[in-house]
Amino acid sequence: MENKYSRREFLRRAGIVGASTYGFLLAGDELLDILEEAKAAGQPTLSIASKGSPERLVKKAIDGLGGIGKFVKKGSKVLIKPNLAWIRTPETAANTNPQVLAGIIKLCKAAGASSIIVFDHTCDNGPAAFKANGAAKVASDLGVQLISGHSRSLYKKINIPKGKILKSDECAKFILEADCFINVPIAKVHGSTGITASLKNMMGANWNRQAWHQNGLNQCIADYFTAVKPDLIILDAVRILLTRGPKGPGETKDVGQVIASTDPVAIDAYAATLLGKEPSSIGHITAAAAHGLGQINLKKVTIKRV
Amino acid sequence: MTKTVRRICQIIFLVIFLVLILITAYPFEHNLATDLFVQLSPLVALGASIASRTLIWEAISFSLIIIVLSIILGRVFCGWICPLGTTLDISDALFFRNRRKKTSNSPHKIKYCILAGLFVTALFTTQAIYLLDPMCLFTRTVILAFIAPVQMMLKWLNELGNAWASGTFEPTIWLGTRISSFLGMRPFVSNTQVYFRSSLLVFAIFATIIGLNSISRRFWCRNLCPLGALLGLFSWSPILKRKVGTKCNECSRCRTDCKMNAIPKNPRLTKATECIVCFDCVEICPQNTVSFGIRLKPERHKETALDISRRHVLQGAGIGLAFAALVKVDPARKLAINGEMPIKLSSDTLIRPPGSVAEDKFIARCVRCGMCMKACPTNGLQPAFHEAGIEGFWTPILMPRIGYCQEDCNICGSICPTNAIEPFDTAEKKHIFIGTACIDRSKCIAWYADKKCLVCDEHCSYKAIYWKVVDGTNRPFVNEKKCVGCGICEAKCPIQPFAAIRVYSYGDKRHMTRDEQKTWSES
Numbered sequence: 001m002e003n004k005y006s007r008r009e010f011l012r013r014a015g016i017v018g019a020s021t022y023g024f025l026l027a028g029d030e031l032l033d034i035l036e037e038a039k040a041a042g043q044p045t046l047s048i049a050s051k052g053s054p055e056r057l058v059k060k061a062i063d064g065l066g067g068i069g070k071f072v073k074k075g076s077k078v079l080i081k082p083n084l085a086w087i088r089t090p091e092t093a094a095n096t097n098p099q100v101l102a103g104i105i106k107l108c109k110a111a112g113a114s115s116i117i118v119f120d121h122t123c124d125n126g127p128a129a130f131k132a133n134g135a136a137k138v139a140s141d142l143g144v145q146l147i148s149g150h151s152r153s154l155y156k157k158i159n160i161p162k163g164k165i166l167k168s169d170e171c172a173k174f175i176l177e178a179d180c181f182i183n184v185p186i187a188k189v190h191g192s193t194g195i196t197a198s199l200k201n202m203m204g205a206n207w208n209r210q211a212w213h214q215n216g217l218n219q220c221i222a223d224y225f226t227a228v229k230p231d232l233i234i235l236d237a238v239r240i241l242l243t244r245g246p247k248g249p250g251e252t253k254d255v256g257q258v259i260a261s262t263d264p265v266a267i268d269a270y271a272a273t274l275l276g277k278e279p280s281s282i283g284h285i286t287a288a289a290a291h292g293l294g295q296i297n298l299k300k301v302t303i304k305r306v
Numbered sequence: 307m308t309k310t311v312r313r314i315c316q317i318i319f320l321v322i323f324l325v326l327i328l329i330t331a332y333p334f335e336h337n338l339a340t341d342l343f344v345q346l347s348p349l350v351a352l353g354a355s356i357a358s359r360t361l362i363w364e365a366i367s368f369s370l371i372i373i374v375l376s377i378i379l380g381r382v383f384c385g386w387i388c389p390l391g392t393t394l395d396i397s398d399a400l401f402f403r404n405r406r407k408k409t410s411n412s413p414h415k416i417k418y419c420i421l422a423g424l425f426v427t428a429l430f431t432t433q434a435i436y437l438l439d440p441m442c443l444f445t446r447t448v449i450l451a452f453i454a455p456v457q458m459m460l461k462w463l464n465e466l467g468n469a470w471a472s473g474t475f476e477p478t479i480w481l482g483t484r485i486s487s488f489l490g491m492r493p494f495v496s497n498t499q500v501y502f503r504s505s506l507l508v509f510a511i512f513a514t515i516i517g518l519n520s521i522s523r524r525f526w527c528r529n530l531c532p533l534g535a536l537l538g539l540f541s542w543s544p545i546l547k548r549k550v551g552t553k554c555n556e557c558s559r560c561r562t563d564c565k566m567n568a569i570p571k572n573p574r575l576t577k578a579t580e581c582i583v584c585f586d587c588v589e590i591c592p593q594n595t596v597s598f599g600i601r602l603k604p605e606r607h608k609e610t611a612l613d614i615s616r617r618h619v620l621q622g623a624g625i626g627l628a629f630a631a632l633v634k635v636d637p638a639r640k641l642a643i644n645g646e647m648p649i650k651l652s653s654d655t656l657i658r659p660p661g662s663v664a665e666d667k668f669i670a671r672c673v674r675c676g677m678c679m680k681a682c683p684t685n686g687l688q689p690a691f692h693e694a695g696i697e698g699f700w701t702p703i704l705m706p707r708i709g710y711c712q713e714d715c716n717i718c719g720s721i722c723p724t725n726a727i728e729p730f731d732t733a734e735k736k737h738i739f740i741g742t743a744c745i746d747r748s749k750c751i752a753w754y755a756d757k758k759c760l761v762c763d764e765h766c767s768y769k770a771i772y773w774k775v776v777d778g779t780n781r782p783f784v785n786e787k788k789c790v791g792c793g794i795c796e797a798k799c800p801i802q803p804f805a806a807i808r809v810y811s812y813g814d815k816r817h818m819t820r821d822e823q824k825t826w827s828e829s
Contacts, residue, residue, distance in 0.1 A: 087714050123765060123798075125683055125712060128333065132714070191773065192752075192760035192780065210761070210800035214751060217758045246764055283758065
């Protein structure tokens with residue numbers, strides 16, 4: 001055998017390999033992320049719209065993700081799940097802003113949705129909450145169905161194979177039957193779970209959510225989400241509730257943003273920062289990240305500001 | 307002809323009565339006087355006023371209409387308006403036609419005896435009018451024994467419909483929405499099932515009253531109804547009187563046919579106190595000689611004299627006195643001093659609707675018509691059993707585990723016919739203290755099991771729950787100056803079947819005026 005490398009050449013190459021291995025071990029995570037980011041280039045995880053009327057913000061945010069046409073096809077059945085839980089006026093920021101809701105409905109209509117249902121299993125009396133928070137007017141003006149989930153016959157049993165605590169539960173049948181399911185939470189603080197955003201909003205799709213408290217609330221929220229995933233999440237941060245959440249009345253802040261995403265963990269992590277909280281301190285966000293539902297580290301999230 | 311007019315009139319009043327009950331629903335936006343029928347009863351107005359030592363003007367002014375009507379036209383209320391009388395007529399035609407012998411004698415006097423008894427109990431501040439006043443009795447029956455089961459059956463239909471229709475069609479809501487939009491009102495059919503305690507008992511009493519028809523027509527109205535007795539007293543000599551013409555051959559058809567047994571042996575005479583002006587005798591007379599006309603002179607005759615004797619009144623009074631005395635020694639009346647406020651020992655969970663007057667007055671005024679229970683949007687108002695003692699039987703109590711007092715609702719105060727629940731504003735509710743929530747730390751999962759919960763804090767409308775970190779976990783506490791006892795925490799507490807946070811009558815501040823309560827909470 002003939003020597004391919006001179007000694008000098010061998011040492012040089014060995015040095016390069018060694019150094020790069022060492023470097024890779026040191027900074028491997030970041031390198032991988034760079035690769036991932038490169039793969040996902042042009043496809044932001046969070047699309048944050050600011051400045052403009054709530055309806056305009058909705059359009060800008062969704063356009064940042066590639067437009068409503070990516071989610072709502074012509075003739076598809078759309079289900080919108082806002083947070084309309086309380087008998088509170090829009091100023092208190094306890095429910096999803098009615099104008100944000102109107103903006104989404106209009107976009108879905110323009111995209112050619114065959115039916116649009118707005119559904120929530122409210123905490124307070126359904127019709128009264130819808131009237132107070134402005135959703136009833138939006139629905140009647142735009143001619144869409146607004147349903148409060150106060151009848152068990154509106155729910156169907158689902159299996160949650162990935163669930164750690166929840167193995168099966170119930171889900172509003174409109175969500176299971178929809179072609180496109182849009183989750184429209186508002187960012188609020190929450191007494192027991194820290195914050196309310198897209199993950200926590202899914203409690204309103206379930207029939208018996210009281211049981212979750214007994215079983216371990218944070219894990220149940222994350223477990224449920226593994227089985228019921230929205231196609232699109234639009235976070236209302238036009239005005240957010242900073243204290244005495246989730247029902248208020250408390251201190252509010254005008255942020256003037258609407259955020260669109262398909263990643264529930266990233267959008268909730270972002271909501272947590274808006275509310276002045278560390279995402280990793282919120283139990284249900286970390287539980288959802290552990291399920292692989294999304295990226296909790298905002299530094300690794302592609303954010304597009306529009 | 308006149309009989310047909312009367313029947314149409316009866317049906318119209320029955321329908322109005324039922325519609326008024328149905329539209330007594332949250333949200334109460336039409337502001338119609340849905341408590342009209344209970345307020346029309348002079349017995350309710352007088353009885354509740356005497357028992358509570360308060361002139362309940364709202365009820366008195368309405369009942370004056372009926373008193374004046376009785377003085378002029380006789381007991382037309384019984385024959386033409388009373389929805390219970392109409393129901394008895396209908397059930398008579400349905401179930402008892404030709405199935406009993408015609409009796410001429412009936413124990414008319416019992417009703418005066420009952421009336422005397424009721425007034426004597428009222429004099430001793432015990433109100434028993436609720437048991438037998440037909441307006442209260444029938445309103446309660448419709449609400450507790452008909453609406454709830456009918457709604458449950460509609461609910462079954464609903465579930466059935468949902469089983470094969472995948473859409474959003476819910477028959478009850480659909481129907482309710484259609485009818486109410488036709489009437490230009492908000493939906494009155496609640497989309498949640500309502501439950502009431504003692505529906506079966508209420509129905510049994512009603513069924514007995516109907517069943518008594520098998521003895522004689524309108525047995526209840528003839529012999530038992532205390533309101534009939536009272537109206538009979540007002541119409542001992544009405545201006546509109548029955549007249550029998552000279553063609554009368556005393557065939558006594560009218561006498562055997564009279565559903566009230568108001569025609570004595572001599573068919574030319576009339577017992578005005580019994581006659582309900584139904585015009586049956588006019589229609590049936592083979593000689594066509596019976597008519598009604600104006601005559602001022604009272605008809606005086608031994609046979610038409612008032613069926614009332616001193617002995618009977620004294621008997622009734624005696625029974626009433628004994629009733630009042632026996633009720634007053636019920637240990638449930640024993641008071642405990644809680645701060646500066648006396649509360650009943652009978653029940654720690656005796657929670658009254660907001661706006662209720664102080665307990666003794668409340669029991670005396672409340673006629674147990676059930677309107678507040680019908681209207682309560684959360685179904686939380688339930689008829690009491692033992693909670694308020696024998697005296698407070700069937701009075702409304704809030705049972706938060708069934709339903710809480712909704713923050714934006716003031717309907718029970720708006721529709722209470724005797725103002726046992728005084729009207730209030732939703733803005734005032736944070737200063738109307740009907741109870742206080744207490745956390746049972748041995749049951750609360752945030753206390754003993756270190757679990758994330760705080761549902762009570764989440765739902766509390768008045769921010770009376772606060773939490774502190776104790777041993778590393780958030781644990782709830784109650785601020786008694788803010789907790790009004792609405793019970794939403796108890797309703798929503800995930801611990802089943804009993805809540806770990808419960809509302810107790812401990813915080814009841816009804817003995818204070820609203821301003822005093824406000825000052826107290828802000829102090």
